[in-house]
Amino acid sequence: xxxxxxxxxxxxxxxxxxxxxxxxxxxxxxxxxxxxxxxxxxxxxxxxxxxxxxxxxxxxxxxxxxxxxxxxxxxxxxxxxxxxxxxxxxxxxxxxxxxxxxxxxxxxxxxxxxxxxxxxxxxxxxxxxxxxxxxxxxxxxxxxxxxxxxxxxxxxxxxxxxxxxxxxxxxxxxxxxxxxxxxxxxxxxxxxxxxxxxxxxxxxxxxxxxxxxxxxxxxxxxxxxxxxxxxxxxxxxxxxxxxxxxxxxxxx
Amino acid sequence: xxxxxxxxxxxxxxxxxxxxxxxxxxxxxxxxxxxxxxxxxxxxxxxxxxxxxxxxxxxxxxxxxxxxxxxxxxxxxxxxxxxxxxxxxxxxxxxxxxxxxxxxxxxxxxxxxxxxxxxxxxxxxxxxxxxxxxxxxxxxxxxxxxxxxxxxxxxxxxxxxxxxxxxxxxxxxxxxxxxxxxxxxxxxxxxxxxxxxxxxxxxxxxxxxxxxxxxxxxxxxxxxxxxxxxxxxxxxxxxxxxxxxxxxxxxxxxxxxxxxxxxxxxxxxxxxxxxxxxxxxxxxxxxxxxxxxxxxxxxxxxxxxxxxxxxxxxxxxxxxxxxxxxxxxxxxxxxxxxxxxxxxxxxxxxxxxxxxxxxxxxxxxxxxxxxxxxxxxxxxxxxxxxxxxxxxxxxxxxxxxxxxxxxxxxxxxxxxxxxxxxxxxxxxxxxxxxxxxxxxxxxxxxxxxxxxxxxxxxxxxxxxxxxxxxxxxxxxxxxxxxxxxxxxxxxxxxxxxxxxxxxxxxxxxxxxxxxxxxxxxxxxxxxxxxxxxxxxxxxxxxxxxxxxxxxxxxxxxxxxxxxxx
Numbered sequence: 001x002x003x004x005x006x007x008x009x010x011x012x013x014x015x016x017x018x019x020x021x022x023x024x025x026x027x028x029x030x031x032x033x034x035x036x037x038x039x040x041x042x043x044x045x046x047x048x049x050x051x052x053x054x055x056x057x058x059x060x061x062x063x064x065x066x067x068x069x070x071x072x073x074x075x076x077x078x079x080x081x082x083x084x085x086x087x088x089x090x091x092x093x094x095x096x097x098x099x100x101x102x103x104x105x106x107x108x109x110x111x112x113x114x115x116x117x118x119x120x121x122x123x124x125x126x127x128x129x130x131x132x133x134x135x136x137x138x139x140x141x142x143x144x145x146x147x148x149x150x151x152x153x154x155x156x157x158x159x160x161x162x163x164x165x166x167x168x169x170x171x172x173x174x175x176x177x178x179x180x181x182x183x184x185x186x187x188x189x190x191x192x193x194x195x196x197x198x199x200x201x202x203x204x205x206x207x208x209x210x211x212x213x214x215x216x217x218x219x220x221x222x223x224x225x226x227x228x229x230x231x232x233x234x235x236x237x238x239x240x241x242x243x244x245x246x247x248x249x250x251x252x
Numbered sequence: 253x254x255x256x257x258x259x260x261x262x263x264x265x266x267x268x269x270x271x272x273x274x275x276x277x278x279x280x281x282x283x284x285x286x287x288x289x290x291x292x293x294x295x296x297x298x299x300x301x302x303x304x305x306x307x308x309x310x311x312x313x314x315x316x317x318x319x320x321x322x323x324x325x326x327x328x329x330x331x332x333x334x335x336x337x338x339x340x341x342x343x344x345x346x347x348x349x350x351x352x353x354x355x356x357x358x359x360x361x362x363x364x365x366x367x368x369x370x371x372x373x374x375x376x377x378x379x380x381x382x383x384x385x386x387x388x389x390x391x392x393x394x395x396x397x398x399x400x401x402x403x404x405x406x407x408x409x410x411x412x413x414x415x416x417x418x419x420x421x422x423x424x425x426x427x428x429x430x431x432x433x434x435x436x437x438x439x440x441x442x443x444x445x446x447x448x449x450x451x452x453x454x455x456x457x458x459x460x461x462x463x464x465x466x467x468x469x470x471x472x473x474x475x476x477x478x479x480x481x482x483x484x485x486x487x488x489x490x491x492x493x494x495x496x497x498x499x500x501x502x503x504x505x506x507x508x509x510x511x512x513x514x515x516x517x518x519x520x521x522x523x524x525x526x527x528x529x530x531x532x533x534x535x536x537x538x539x540x541x542x543x544x545x546x547x548x549x550x551x552x553x554x555x556x557x558x559x560x561x562x563x564x565x566x567x568x569x570x571x572x573x574x575x576x577x578x579x580x581x582x583x584x585x586x587x588x589x590x591x592x593x594x595x596x597x598x599x600x601x602x603x604x605x606x607x608x609x610x611x612x613x614x615x616x617x618x619x620x621x622x623x624x625x626x627x628x629x630x631x632x633x634x635x636x637x638x639x640x641x642x643x644x645x646x647x648x649x650x651x652x653x654x655x656x657x658x659x660x661x662x663x664x665x666x667x668x669x670x671x672x673x674x675x676x677x678x679x680x681x682x683x684x685x686x687x688x689x690x691x692x693x694x695x696x697x698x699x700x701x702x703x704x705x706x707x708x709x710x711x712x713x714x715x716x717x718x719x720x721x722x723x724x725x726x727x728x729x730x731x732x733x734x735x736x737x738x739x740x741x742x743x744x745x746x747x748x749x750x751x752x753x754x755x756x757x758x759x760x761x762x763x764x765x766x767x768x769x770x771x772x773x774x775x776x777x778x779x780x781x782x783x784x785x786x787x788x789x790x791x792x793x794x795x796x797x798x799x800x801x802x803x804x805x806x807x808x809x810x811x812x813x814x815x816x817x
Contacts, residue, residue: 016813047813055654055812078657089648093572105564106656134575 005064006031006158006189007052012061014047014213021047023213025061029206031157034180034190036204038197040240044213045193046086049160052191053083066157079107082151086162086193088143092136096127096146099135100153107154114153121149124179125172140167148176158189165199177203201232211240256364257371282737285744286379294383301391315392316494322384323486326377327413332445333373334417340729341369342418343425343537352534362526363519370414376735378406394497401496405508408515409489415518422525425533439577442584485514561658565666573670582637582730590682593630597623597686617768620692621761624703627682628750631704631711632743634678639671639715640742641733643807647725651812661804664720668800671712679708695764699757707753710795711746717799718742721806749795756787 007029014022022044029035039045050056052063054070054077063070065077090099097118104114122128125145135143144167151159159180165173180190180203194200200207200221207224209217216239217224224235271279304318305311342365351361389398492507573579600619646653653663683704687697722738733739760781 016811050812053655055651057811075657075659078655083651083655085651088651091568091572091649093575094568098568098571102564102568106561106658 004031005029006033006066007035007191008064009052010062010064012048012051012063013059014044014051014056015059020213022051022058025210025215027208027215027218029189029191031189032184032187033206034184034192034204035206035208036200037191037193037208037210038195038200038236039193039210043210043240045210046162047213048210049083049162049191049193053081053160054078079154080156081158081160082154082156084147084151084159084161084164087140087166088147090135090138090143090146093134095132095134096122096138097131099146100150103150104153109154117153121152124175125149141169141172144168145172148179152179152183156188158191159183161190161192161194163194164192165194165196197232197236207232209236209239216240256368260368278737282740285740290379290383293380294387297384297387298390301387305391315388316490319388319493320487320490322381323409323490324484326374326381327409327484327486329377330370330374330410330413331417331420333377334369334414335421337373337729337731338366338369338418338421341365341372342421343534345728348534352531358531359523359526362530363522366414366418366522369418370410372731373414373417374410378410381406392497397496398493401493401504405489405492405511408511409485412485412511412514412518415522419521419525422529422533425537426529439580439584442580447588485511488514561656562662562666562669565663566670569666569670570673586634586637586678589630589633590678593626593682594685594689597626598689616690617692617696617761617765620687620690620696620700621757623683623686623690624700624707624757625750625754627679627686627704628707628711628753629747630682631675631679631708632746632750634675635671635711635715635746636734636739636743637730638674639668639712640719640739641730642667642671642716643719644723644725644727644733645730647723650725650810654807654810654812660807664716664800664804664807667719668713668716671716672709675712676705676708679704693768696761699761703753703757706792707750710749710792713796713799714745714749715742717803718745720803721799749791752791753788756784756791760784 005028007027009025009027012022012025013020025048027035037045037048047056051058052065052070054063054074057071066080068077068080070077091102094102100118100121101114104118109117119128122131125148127142127145127149130138130142135146138146144164148164164176164180168176177199180192184190184205190203192200192204204221207217207219207221208215217235219227221232224232230238268276268279301315301318304314307314342362345365385399385402392398488507488510492504492511495501495503495507597619654660656663680701683701687700692700718738718741719733722736722741724733724736724738727733
């Protein structure tokens with residue numbers, strides 16, 4: 001297996017009954033790359049992330065994370081990755097600092113390192129003054145910031161992010177974007193699903209478009225624009241069949 | 253107004269429509285078990301009521317008294333349950349944000365939610381009342397009028413008790429919008445309720461069937477003829493049903509008017525209160541007014557968690573358990589149940605042998621042995637409440653647990669350990685206190701204590717295993733997890749398990765008691781006990797290892813199709 005690749009899938013398939021949620025996906029993503037997966041609702045983006053992080057078993061195909069087969073060596077793979085689900089739930093009866101300590105402990109982060117890193121992360125995400133409050137009183141944005149802080153704590157080699165900018169204010173969204181760019185420069189791979197095309201266009205090195213479970217385009221964002229002519233939005237709508245909706249608007 | 257109910261019915265209809273064959277089989281099996289349980293209840297009620305009716309002179313009066321007490325119990329249980337259920341249904345339900353954005357009047361919404369609360373808090377009591385009322389009707393040899401009366405009168409009766417519960421919760425929320433104060437008030441309410449329950453038991457209502465405890469016959473008859481809580485709807489419905497039996501239409505009409513006007517008055521009160529308070533309360537609880545402590549410097553305590561996934565999960569669960577005030581109320585109710593049980597066991601030898609100083613010397617040993625079953629049932633209820641929902645309660649965090657860089661069996665074992673921390677000490681307390689009060693002989697003390705420890709472990713494993721096999725994630729309160737199909741199967745398995753243990757131990761215990769009675773060893777007890785030990789080990793090995801294996805296998809197979817289930 002190629003250990004120089006952060007993520008590699010071979011003929012990845014996932015079926016729910018007769019329905020194909022993911023169909024024959026083959027992707028190779030290098031270390032330090034920001035990969036953005038775009039697609040309409042129900043296209044298979046979240047299912048792909050769940051398969052890549054070992055939360056779903058593929059019906060067929062193989063997944064390699066930093067060279068480890070995630071089905072055969074799940075624990076070794078999971079130690080190397082961080083996952084940010086869409087609109088995720090956080091233990092409401094833990095305080096912010098307790099949640100970070102808990103995540104640090106389950107990922108076996110050294111206590112002395114936690115003592116240094118947790119205050120840094122809390123300060124970076126403007127959560128210091130709320131660190132001793134129960135998560136149940138946090139706003140949606142604060143919870144999202146806490147989750148992002150928690151996945152950075154164990155310094156994973158790959159970050160899987162499902163709608164990472166959900167609930168963040170513009171200032172915090174800018175900070176998070178800058179963090180991802182900096183992490184990518186340091187060699188961390190970022191696999192991101194988003195509906196915000198501008199963010200994908202600005203951040204990603206490569207863009208994949210998924211529709212009805214099939215990966216219909218995977219290109220360097222500049223190549224994609226040159227090939228298809230137009231903005232990312234035009235390309236996205238053309239590939240996913242969204243142009244027809246413009247016709248429907250007249251019935252409103 | 254019934255649109256919320258319509259949505260629920262559509263949900264149930266669609267759930268059944270899209271069920272797989274195995275799912276349909278499960279439902280049929282669940283209904284069969286439920287009916288079997290109701291039939292057993294009917295047999296018990298029929299036997300008890302037949303005996304009461306046959307008592308000379310006082311039979312009919314005592315029957316009426318029992319009918320009144322059963323309706324009073326239903327009234328209190330529904331009221332108490334609706335206070336608790338209304339918090340999750342009327343004020344914290346997830347669909348309220350959507351419903352309040354619709355052009356629906358607040359009053360309609362509030363009444364619809366109250367009907368939902370009534371269904372949730374009364375269905376189990378109504379189901380239990382069915383075998384009681386059928387047995388009552390059979391013993392009294394009544395015709396169809398009685399059942400028509402029950403059907404028409406029980407709706408306003410349940411509605412009134414629900415409305416009182418909903419109004420209590422509305423007032424608590426209105427007066428104490430801060431979550432901390434509200435939690436304290438709720439816990440205090442439950443403490444008072446639990447004390448009331450314990451006190452009611454200490455009054456020994458079973459003395460009613462024993463006229464000897466009263467000074468004279470007249471006093472006893474006067475007591476029996478007195479209505480049970482005349483101002484409550486439970487007496488109105490009792491009196492109305494009794495008037496059907498004795499064919500006194502004027503009393504029936506009067507009590508029907510009381511019930512119907514009480515229900516109409518409840519609706520009026522609901523409309524007024526909902527207009528004035530409901531929206532205000534709902535918005536107040538959304539904005540948590542707890543004082544926030546400002547922190548300038550972060551201090552990390554080294555002993556807060558540990559660098560071990562199992563212990564970190566355990567400490568996290570213990571912290572969240574004690575911070576959740578809903579758990580405190582449950583613990584208080586469990587404490588009340590345990591006190592009542594201990595009191596009942598304490599009184600049992602005297603009750604069997606008569607109200608005398610003399611009790612048969614082997615009776616205490618016998619009750620000490622039967623106590624294993626009683627304590628086992630209490631522990632089953634505890635396991636259903638605290639161990640069975642463990643996996644289901646992780647619904648929002650399941651993604652996190654499945655994503656942990658460890659084998660999922662660590663998570664299962666941690667949940668098991670957490671439940672054991674609560675259930676094993678409870679079992680020990682129960683068996684040691686009851687055995688001490690009964691003054692059982694040392695061998696029985698030793699056998700029952702050891703059995704209860706093993707049963708506690710077995711029941712906890714069964715509960716966590718069934719909880720993993722039949723998780724129920726889409727719920728708004730824990731009661732819905734407990735009363736699910738998996739919960740029913742767990743209780744059934746728990747009863748079979750306890751029954752088998754008792755059967756296995758009964759022979760050696762019987763020989764021991766008989767030898768003690770005769771005063772000499774005429775049978776080699778060891779040879780018989782050896783055979784029973786093998787059976788005991790076999791049963792417990794199955795109960796301990798099979799649910800662990802299936803439970804872990806089941807969690808491994810979870811298909812996490814949504815982040816939050």
